[in-house]
Amino acid sequence: METLRADMFDEICPSTLLPFRIGGDKWAALVLVCLEDGPRRYSELRVPLARVTPKVLTQSLRTLERDGFILRKQYDEPVRRVTYELTDLGRSLLEPMRVMCDWASDHWDELLDARES
Amino acid sequence: METLRADMFDEICPSTLLPFRIGGDKWAALVLVCLEDGPRRYSELRVPLARVTPKVLTQSLRTLERDGFILRKQYDEPVRRVTYELTDLGRSLLEPMRVMCDWASDHWDELLDARES
DNA sequence: CGACCTGGTTACCGATCGGATACCGTGAAA
């Protein structure tokens, strides 16, 4: 899913030009993409999502959890460890998202033109 | 496009449960759907979008126009007449939207379950 | 002991969003 990642994490377009949003929340789509390849810890998510402050990231995660897209797992280990992973529902969302992203890259120039004028 | 229309105009879900938005604006997707079958006048749009106040509808229309999804046409006729219609870009968005809506109806129960608990 | 890592929380802030309500100018119709 190279193009999806490339487009969505682009500085120019942190979901601002991309004309759709998942879950109504600015970063939700990117969080889902970050979880594509398996569970991730909170601190691991903060790396690709460096522009997102902890508060806002937590908010997104809580909402995505509430809506059944991701699952939060807390481990009873000496070191505190929390991971987030996609549920089946969340994973199923990746396909429609890819369709949207494909559409966006197909019409990228038109989107830019419209915005500039 | 029956299911799309049925789902999106449902009172239960004025884009609140549906986990995506076009253009970041609450009503944009519904406006696009309303223009699916050809140009519509402002007053014609207000019928299906009765819950949207004129101010907010105008806002949505302006944004959609700015972003190149719809075209506003003002006619030089004695009676004031304005129509809105999809551009090619706007029309091309209907396909990805349908994919999202299909996804939503496939997972409707799961979405509801997650929200309730 | 002190510093650091982890996974957050808290308080505050300004901007934006959506909605409610009222109003308006033009032209046609009665």
Added chain:
DNA sequence: TTTCACGGTATCCGATCGGTAACCAGGTCG
């Protein structure tokens, strides 16, 4: 002359959103 349809505007409001900055408790490491 009043009234109506049309396509909006103007004003105000409360809620939410995203962001900044600071802080924090528990555990580990040196």
